[in-house]
Amino acid sequence: MYTLTDLIAPLGLARWQQADCWPGAVIDGIAHYPSTPSRQLQSPIDAQDHGKLLPASAVEVRAAVGCAMVAFETWREVPAPRRGELVRRIGEAVRNHKTLLAQLITLETGKIGSEAEGEVQEWIDVCDYAAGLSRQLHGLTIASERPQHRLLEQWHPLGVVGVISAFNFPVAVWAWNAMLALVCGDAVVWKPSEKTPLSALAATALVLDALRDFDGAPSGLIQLVQGDASVGEYLAGDRHVSLISATGSVAMGRAVAQHAAARLGRSLLELGGNNAAIVTPSADLELATRAIVFSAAGTCGQRCTSLRRLFVHEDIADALQEKLITAYQHLSIGDPRLPATLVGPLIDEAAMKRMHAALTRAEIEGGRILIGGGQVRAGGNIPDGGCYVRPALLAMPEQTDVVHEETFAPLLYLMRYARLSDAIALNNAVSQGLSSAIFTTDLREAGAFIGPAGSDCGLANVNVGTSGAEIGGAFGGEKDTGGGRESGSDAWKHYMRRATNTLNDGHALPLAQGVRFG
């Protein structure tokens, strides 16, 4: 079984390890070891010691932003397809390190190998997408009301983009932002989760190596500052950061948005979800069961897209409940490095405490645990030192207070409904609005769910679970989820500034709206 020691040299991390310390900042390619109180790192799998992180302070954040500004001034002049070539090469480097990087992600997050590889694949996919996009950063021409005038719309590089990312996707979410920002001509300052600093260092090492071998790309394009929430707040509050893109909890997003708003800066938020699925009487129950179990128990319930609420029509509720209980009985829980494991550990003890608190509240609010919920003790495939839990299914009498909250753990609340319109209303009744799904073979039901009076979420799927979105679509959600859209579709526009140009190629100076002056 691999450990961190096996990955340090092949992932290019050895250059930054000093005794057992890791740098809290990499600025212009140079590691910084601030003299701040260190943070002890350990794997959620088995509490294996990963060394110490020396978190960045306000000084490093300011320096990183300053260097990114300088890099931006060169990079914005490089033709976009050439910028795309850099991102294509980054994608090649990631392809060549896919398994190793996935193993590091498994060690830091506890997610299983297949899901960790899927995360790295998201980075590769977004590189391919961004490389193609670099030849399609198109504007419009618009008919002018004046003779011999033209209106043009151009998209220009924006500036320094700050990226705050969460522990559960320690590289993919940054990559959605950073790879697009690079082809858009921006420089990036990244503040990853304090729980996954080594994945961030490894990703930075891969990009810096690609930059070093690339003619015309300044090393300051990618900056890394690590630490707790204060580091993110320094970044969000820095007026030289043109866009702050933040993924994480609603509470974090509110703080970041306020720091950015105080200086009228732009923010792009992808925050918590409390995702629901509706299963109607016409649904293919085999397909629905597989999708529900992956969405609810996969990644140990620690995706922002994880399924947390299930509305099942009363006619099929008993049948589906039985299938789900059987599937949950067969979920193999354990060390995520073992190929047969489907559910690894929670990220830490605090997460486990929150899960147990939610279960207790659910029972007080009338819920009944159908299966799971307990901690799995060490032994066999369960290493000592990790927080392993059995994914839980609960029958709830209605959508009570605890169901309205996002608990970042494998908890699925089952509720019964009689009318589809009531189920859709319940789907929409929570404050979050990220992902949702309907399982049906009835075209009218599907249409109602994805139509204007249907699900109010940013993602609304039919016969597809709530998690595991492809990178080609715009990713994000409404209400407390923050309203931002990242990754595919036209999300690239967030990373550029739009300039409207009016050109006069005649000899006269007609004024718009027919105004006469002199």
Ligand code: UN1
């Ligand atoms: C997240 O949990 O923050 O759709 C991102 C998904 C993944 C990304 C999740 N592609 O589940």
